[in-house]
Amino acid sequence: KAGVTQTPRYLIKTRGQQVTLSCSPISGHRSVSWYQQTPGQGLQFLFEYFSETQRNKGNFPGRFSGRQFSNSRSEMNVSTLELGDSALYLCASSLVSPRDYGYTFGSGTRLTVV
Amino acid sequence: QKEVEQNSGPLSVPEGAIASLNCTYSDRGSQSFFWYRQYSGKSPELIMFIYSNGDKEDGRFTAQLNKASQYVSLLIRDSQPSDSATYLCAVNASEGSQGNLIFGKGTKLSVKP
Numbered sequence: 001k002a003g004v005t006q007t008p009r010y011l012i013k014t015r016g017q018q019v020t021l022s023c024s025p026i027s028g029h030r031s032v033s034w035y036q037q038t039p040g041q042g043l044q045f046l047f048e049y050f051s052e053t054q055r056n057k058g059n060f061p062g063r064f065s066g067r068q069f070s071n072s073r074s075e076m077n078v079s080t081l082e083l084g085d086s087a088l089y090l091c092a093s094s095l096v097s098p099r100d101y102g103y104t105f106g107s108g109t110r111l112t113v114v
Numbered sequence: 115q116k117e118v119e120q121n122s123g124p125l126s127v128p129e130g131a132i133a134s135l136n137c138t139y140s141d142r143g144s145q146s147f148f149w150y151r152q153y154s155g156k157s158p159e160l161i162m163f164i165y166s167n168g169d170k171e172d173g174r175f176t177a178q179l180n181k182a183s184q185y186v187s188l189l190i191r192d193s194q195p196s197d198s199a200t201y202l203c204a205v206n207a208s209e210g211s212q213g214n215l216i217f218g219k220g221t222k223l224s225v226k227p
Contacts, residue, residue: 033214033215035217041219042202042217042218042219042220043158043202043217045214045215045216048214056207056213056214058214090157090158097213098206098213098214098215099145099146099206099213099215100146101163102146102148102150102160102163102204102215103158103160103215104160105157105158105159106157107156107157108157
């Protein structure tokens, strides 16, 4: 059974650019959540998608957006990149709700903004 | 702002000892509690979840929950060097339609041979 797949694994972008990260959840999982992980702040919730609808949203600026496709695959986009956006971005999938059995995380995308 | 608090450590224990990791949370409405392990450079991996007050055992791991005190703990018996990692406590947020998970910043555990 394939796990959660995130691409790309590493990205280096210049301040002001935009970036799109991709996530394919475990087959059959319909909930996809995104987290930002930094050494200082830990894991911070960005948003969650279920059946192509954003179901929950964290406290991040509008530069951070996402979407989910009919096959449950999800993308997140960060526009007008800032140095502080450098982080590990983790995608996490759940069958229906993370409160039931938690998440399975992908390997993450390491974003570096220079 | 709902919070999950953990001692950042490092917590150092000798091989074979019991490691005790603790976590407190502020959201009284939380119903689901999780422990994740994260090795350096890797993504978090779920090791235990607990919903009811009391203890839940799985192999060398025991999760303990006290909702009245808003306290969750993880005991690791017969600690091994391979248990050296950062342990993240997570609870579900009671608001929101299905409740995302709120994570603590983690406790770094070091098991010395």
